[in-house]
Amino acid sequence: MTDIFTSKLSKSYEDVLAVNSLDLSINNEIYGLLGPNGSGKTTTVGMLTTLLSPSSGNAQVCGHDVTTEPKTVRECISYVPQYMAVDIRLTGRENIDFYAKLYGIRDKSERKKRIDYALDIMDLNDRADDLTKTYSGGMQRRLELAQALTHQPKVLFLDEPTVGLDVIARKMIWEHIADLKKNGITIFVTTHQMEEAERYCDRVGILKKGVVVKEGTPSHLKSALKSIITIKSDGKMPNILPDNVDFIGNENGSVVYASDNGADMLPSLIKKYDEAGIRVYSSMVRDPTLEDIYLMSVGTETVDTEQFNRAQIRRIIMKG
Amino acid sequence: MYRFATYVWRDTIRWKRAPLNVLSTLAMPAAWLIFMGLVMPVKYDNYLDFVTPGILVLTMLTSSLGAGSSIMFDKTLGYLNKFLALPSPRESILIGKIVFITLRGLMQSTVILIISILIGATIYPISTYIGMYILLTLFGISISALGTTVALYLDNHDSYAAFQAFVSMPLYFASTALIPMNEMPDALRYIAEFNPLTYAIDGIRDIAQGIIPTFSICFLIILAILIMIVCSWKFRSITIG
Structure with a gap:
């Protein structure tokens, strides 16, 4: 059963x-x-x-x-x-x-x-x-x-x-x-x-x-992604990305990319930023987390269809 | 039986442990009685005897409408959802609420009866009081079932408070609580004739004079049954959506 x-x-x-x-x-x-x-x-x-x-x-x-x-x-x-x-x-x-x-x-x-x-x-x-x-x-x-x-x-x-x-x-x-x-x-x-x-x-x-x-x-689920590149820049991202690099979302002000081999792809990705004239403040290559999988699966659009609920607000106030 | 008694137990403890609630439940009816019974111009032999049934029913009305806000609290604070996921019969939630609220109303009625005697109302034989309690119970069940049903339809406390205010005052003033039917203006009398409060109040007055108010009792029994049927049907349909 x-x-x-x-x-x-x-x-x-x-x-x-x-x-x-x-x-x-x-x-x-x-x-x-x-x-x-x-x-x-x-x-x-x-x-x-x-x-x-x-x-x-x-x-x-x-x-x-x-x-x-x-x-x-x-x-x-x-x-x-x-x-x-x-x-x-x-x-x-x-x-x-x-x-x-x-x-x-x-x-x-x-x-x-x-x-x-x-x-x-x-x-x-x-x-x-x-x-x-x-x-x-x-x-x-x-x-x-x-x-x-x-x-x-x-x-x-x-x-x-x-x-x-x-x-x-x-x-x-x-x-x-x-x-x-x-x-x-x-x-x-x-x-x-x-x-x-x-x-x-x-x-x-x-x-x-x-x-x-x-x-x-x-x-x-994580094994579906090899590695993650995060880049903090002055806000934009290049229109053209290198092959093998996919945009998956935004996280704490950084743009998150997935790649089969992040360490190798990082220089060419930064090069794309340079070509587009975008300033890169920091970059990082790390192992994927469940959050990356989640972002990739649900997208970054906010799917917030829950009704604003006055009762919930009151509940929060009362608990406080 | 066991399950609804458990809900009654819970509501009783919650009520008991909030001293301000207890004080206001008991002091409010006393204040009404003293103000209405002693301060109003005395036109009758004993206006206190005339007005006490009105105050009893008014107290039962406001107290029973409280059943709605109580279930509204359970609904908005998430208790109701937890209760609904329990294996105990769902109707026991409803019955527990109605029983608790009606018992609390009867307790308030007792306070009123005691104070009315202390300030000069007639003392009746025990059987008279038993009759009064039967009428008040029937009335209390009807109104608390009505209150819970309405609260199930509405989605917040504000709307329920509006309903409460909208219903209680007009019902009270368009009843025989403060003036007898034959002294009412015509327009008011038509309303009063269909008002359940009138039946409860006049029934209690009849009992006080040693008459058994068969019609009032039948009216209130039918009303209680009808409202309970609608209430449990509504409860069932709303809890499985």
Whole structure:
């Protein structure tokens, strides 16, 4: 049985095709779905977690169809949405207890056992009886993961799990996620953080306008590019590039090129800049990263079709 | 049963731990009662006895409309999505909200009844109070179900606040809360005759006089059932889009 399996899964909103013929097959791994805002990540997660119904195609989670057996699907999954939603006037323990009860664990001693386990695995024991409003962002996120673990899910869906967290908290969250995978949980995560995806995901899929344009292990995807040249200049780039050098995008004010042999091609590329009369401030040859693959796959156009959402702004203000 | 009780438990703790909320829920109705009951010119033998049912129903109305803003919070802060992805029946979210809000309204009603007695209202036999609570419960369920349904349609707090203001004041003044039906101008009376508040208020007054208000009770039961049907249908259709 495949934990997550989709075939030609599509979702359209009126005339917009948000997810287009998605085929996924995911099993006991950390799978990262990457893509720009509005590329269909959240819609995909919505369909897999039974929050949205597919327009066509089918999806199975834990061997059950999301449309015909939504309740059975919900019994074997946990979903942690992008925006943190822990009850700040409840203690950490009460927050988990609340979910444990909703998952239908009625036996008090069994519930206590599971809560203690979840607190323990997320390193929240010391602060379990404090009100959640005194928790840091990282702790609140860990609490959400702890809530999600009480019913021992087979598949865990995480929407942007590290958004808004500092470096150390991010690292901690990912280490916990990696531990969960070792315990046999399949993890489906959406993220914008390329370095994190590169380091922690077993496989990634890059989504562009509802279509998976690249899929594979980060190292396999990176092997498609030999080397990367980045050039910082006074803003323009030459119209004509040497053969074997491809423009892939912009990054921190530099132009990024891919080449089979960056070290050899760098002088001829700089020569093109000279010929075009563009001043080069600095240049560098480096190994490709997942971010390069991502930029190459989705292009540099900003695909921002997400509606400006007042509620999100308010949420940010309230959290502050 | 167990699941919706869990949602009630959660809302209760959240409410209990915000002292200002508790204070305002309990002090507001008291203030209404004291201002309306004692300050208004006394034209009747006991205006307090006349106006208390109105204040009870007004309190139930404002309190029950709060169900909508409560579910709006859950919606905009992302709780609702988490709840919907749980295996527990989705309707239990709705029922939990309605039960919590109605219970909270009944608690406020109790405060009003106690204060009204302290400042000179008639003390009735226990059965009268039971009758009043039954009517208030039916009314509370209808209004909180209405509030949650409307909140599911709207997408932010501002719109819901507008709805709340738009609905509560006119409904209140176009009811028999402050003046009896036969003393109303014609235009107002037509509205008052279709106003659920009128049925709740007059029903409570009948009970106070020892009459069983069969029509009011039937009207409120039918209203509660109708709104609950629309509400759960709407909830189902909105949560699977």
